[in-house]
Amino acid sequence: MATGLGVSDVLKARKNYNEGLASTGRRERATWFPLVLLALLVLLPALQITGGHNYTLHLMLYAMMYAAMASSWNILGGYTGYISLGHNVFFCIGGYFSGMLLAYFGVTSLLTAPLAGLAAAVVGFAVGLITLKMRGPTFIISSIALLMVARILFDHWQFVGGSNGVTLPQMDIPAQWAKLPYYYSMMVVCALTVWASYRIKHSKFGLGLRAISQDEVKAESAGIDTRFYKVLAFAISAFFVGMAGAIWGEYITYLRPNIFLIILVAANMVLMCILGGKGTVAGPIVGAVVLIAFNELSVTFFGASEINLLITGLVMVLALKFFPAGIVGTLARKRRLPRVLDWD
Amino acid sequence: MLSSMLQVLILGLALGGVYALMASGLTLIFGVMRIVNLAHPIMIIAGAFVAYWLFRLYGVDPILAMPIAASVLFVIGVALYKLVFEKEAASAKYSEMTVLLTFAVALCADGLLGALFSNTQRVTTPAYATDAFIFGTVFIPKGQAYAGAISLLVIGALLAFLNFTRFGTAIRATTQNRAAAQLMGVNVGRVSLITFGIGIALAGAAGALVSFIFSFFPAKHWEWIAILMSLVVLGGMGKLVGAILGAFLLSVIAAFVGTYFGSTWSTMTFFLALFVILLVKPEGLLGDRQEEA
Numbered sequence: 001m002a003t004g005l006g007v008s009d010v011l012k013a014r015k016n017y018n019e020g021l022a023s024t025g026r027r028e029r030a031t032w033f034p035l036v037l038l039a040l041l042v043l044l045p046a047l048q049i050t051g052g053h054n055y056t057l058h059l060m061l062y063a064m065m066y067a068a069m070a071s072s073w074n075i076l077g078g079y080t081g082y083i084s085l086g087h088n089v090f091f092c093i094g095g096y097f098s099g100m101l102l103a104y105f106g107v108t109s110l111l112t113a114p115l116a117g118l119a120a121a122v123v124g125f126a127v128g129l130i131t132l133k134m135r136g137p138t139f140i141i142s143s144i145a146l147l148m149v150a151r152i153l154f155d156h157w158q159f160v161g162g163s164n165g166v167t168l169p170q171m172d173i174p175a176q177w178a179k180l181p182y183y184y185s186m187m188v189v190c191a192l193t194v195w196a197s198y199r200i201k202h203s204k205f206g207l208g209l210r211a212i213s214q215d216e217v218k219a220e221s222a223g224i225d226t227r228f229y230k231v232l233a234f235a236i237s238a239f240f241v242g243m244a245g246a247i248w249g250e251y252i253t254y255l256r257p258n259i260f261l262i263i264l265v266a267a268n269m270v271l272m273c274i275l276g277g278k279g280t281v282a283g284p285i286v287g288a289v290v291l292i293a294f295n296e297l298s299v300t301f302f303g304a305s306e307i308n309l310l311i312t313g314l315v316m317v318l319a320l321k322f323f324p325a326g327i328v329g330t331l332a333r334k335r336r337l338p339r340v341l342d343w344d
Numbered sequence: 345m346l347s348s349m350l351q352v353l354i355l356g357l358a359l360g361g362v363y364a365l366m367a368s369g370l371t372l373i374f375g376v377m378r379i380v381n382l383a384h385p386i387m388i389i390a391g392a393f394v395a396y397w398l399f400r401l402y403g404v405d406p407i408l409a410m411p412i413a414a415s416v417l418f419v420i421g422v423a424l425y426k427l428v429f430e431k432e433a434a435s436a437k438y439s440e441m442t443v444l445l446t447f448a449v450a451l452c453a454d455g456l457l458g459a460l461f462s463n464t465q466r467v468t469t470p471a472y473a474t475d476a477f478i479f480g481t482v483f484i485p486k487g488q489a490y491a492g493a494i495s496l497l498v499i500g501a502l503l504a505f506l507n508f509t510r511f512g513t514a515i516r517a518t519t520q521n522r523a524a525a526q527l528m529g530v531n532v533g534r535v536s537l538i539t540f541g542i543g544i545a546l547a548g549a550a551g552a553l554v555s556f557i558f559s560f561f562p563a564k565h566w567e568w569i570a571i572l573m574s575l576v577v578l579g580g581m582g583k584l585v586g587a588i589l590g591a592f593l594l595s596v597i598a599a600f601v602g603t604y605f606g607s608t609w610s611t612m613t614f615f616l617a618l619f620v621i622l623l624v625k626p627e628g629l630l631g632d633r634q635e636e637a
Binding site: 083085136142148156274307311317 | 380382428431435439440441443444445447448449450451452453454455456458459462463562566567569570573574577608611612615616618619622623626
C-alpha cells in the first residue's frame, strides 16, 4: 500500500487507543470510595464497645443483605433484562439448606453459606433451563408460579417443619457482641456480590448479557450462546441470594416459609433495582439504602405491615412512571452523577 | 365409582364457570392492550369486598350485589387506566413496563385492602351458600351451581356484546391488529380505556360470586395470579374463548386431582400446568404463534 500501513498496524493502533481510553477511565474512577465505605462498615461495630447500638448494626446488616440481593437480582433483571418476581425462592432455599445443616448437624451457617449458595445456584440452573425458554411477560408469570410452587412445597414438607418452620440453635455469645459474626459474614457476602456484579458487567459474559437485554435475536445471530448465557446468569444471581438467605436464616434463629416466601421480599429486590437504577453496579446499593431508610421511617410512623406494602407499591408506581432509569441511571444520563457513585 | 367420578366432574364444571369469568377480563385486557394484568386477582378480591360489605351492612344478596360490584370496579378500572397506563403506550419497553406497573398496583391494592379490612378470612353467607341440589347419588352445592350459571350468563352477554355491537367489533378489531384498526378509524385510545374498565368490571363481577364460594382475604390474590395465568395461557393469551375452554379444562382436572390426591395438590395443578403449557405449547390451545413483544 502507498501509505505503508498493514492491517496489523491499524489493529495495533486501535488497540492502543482503546487501552488508552480504558486507562483514563480507570484513573478517573473513584475506586477509593467503595473501599472507604467498606472500611467504615468494618469499623462500625466498634460502637458496641460502649454498647446500645445493636439496632444500628441490625439495620446495617439488613441493608447489606438487601444490597447483596438486589445486586444479585440485577445480574439477571438489570443486565439480562429478565424480570424475576420470584427470586426469593433462592433466598428460601439458601436459608433452609444451611438451616437444616445447622439443625441436624450443628454446623453454623456462616461456614455452610457458600454451599447453600451453590444449592440455590443448582436449583436456579435447573429452573432456568425450563423457564428461560420464555421471554418477556411469560417469564415474569412463570417466576410468580415458581414462587407459588415453592410456597406450597415448603408449607407441606414436614422434614423442614412445614408451615410452622423450625427454630435454630443460637450461638453462645453475649448479647453485646451477638450480631457481629452475622454482621461481618453479611458484609463479606455483600462485598463479594457487588464485586462479582462489577466484574460481570465488565466481562465478555456481561457484554453478552447486555446484548441479550437489547435484542435477543440479534445477540443470538451475533454468535452468543444466549441460552447458556441466560441460564448461567440466572444461576449466578441465585447463588448470592442463596448465600444471603443462609446467613439471614441463622441470624433470625428460625426458618418459616412466610418469612422467606412472601412476595414483599421479591418486590423489594425489584424495587431497589428500579429505584437505584437497573443495570448499573451502584444502583441496587443506592436503591437498597434509600428503600430501607424509607421503610424504616414508614414503619415508625405507620406501623402495620399492610401500610408498608401499600407504600412499597406506591413508591414503585411513582418510580416506574417518573424515574424509570432510577437514581443512578437518571443522574448518569444528565451527566450529573457524582464520581463516587460511578461504578460502571 | 362412576357416580363419584360424575360428582367430581360436576363440581369441576361448576367452578370452571367462575374461573372462566375470572379469566375473561384478564384475557380481554391482554388482547386489546397487551397488558399482562397482575393486578387482576386483587380486583376480584376488591369486588368480593364490595359484595361482602353490602351483604353484612344491608343484607344485599351477593348475586344482586354483582352489578354494583362491577360498576364500582369499572370506575376504578377507568381511573387506573387514566392515571397509570394511558401514557405508557409510547414506552419503549412497553410489555415489561406495564407488567411491573400492574405488579406495583397489585401491591398497593393488597396493602390498602389489608390495612382497611385486615387479612382475616371472610365469606358471605347467603342461605344458598350452604345448601345443595341433590339428584340421587350426586349433589351440586347451590352456591357453586348459581355462581357457575351466572358466570356463563355474564360471559354469554360479553360474547354477544363483542360480536353483535359496533363497539364490540371495534374491540375485536383492536385485538386483531391495533395499527390497522386505527387506520380504519377506530378510536384505539377510547377502546383501550373502555376495555380496561370492562375487564376490571368483570373482575368485580367475578368477585361478588367468589365471595360466597371461597373464603377470601386480600393477600390471597398472589395465589390466584398464577391460577388465572395458567387458564389464560392454556387458552392462548388474549383469546376469550380459549380462556373459557382453559378454565373448564383445568378446573375439572384440578377437581379430580383434589379428590384423589388432596386439596393441596389441586392448587398445584394450575401452577404445574402453567409450566407445562409454557414449555410444550407456549401459544396455547387457540393462540396463534406470535412474535414476542
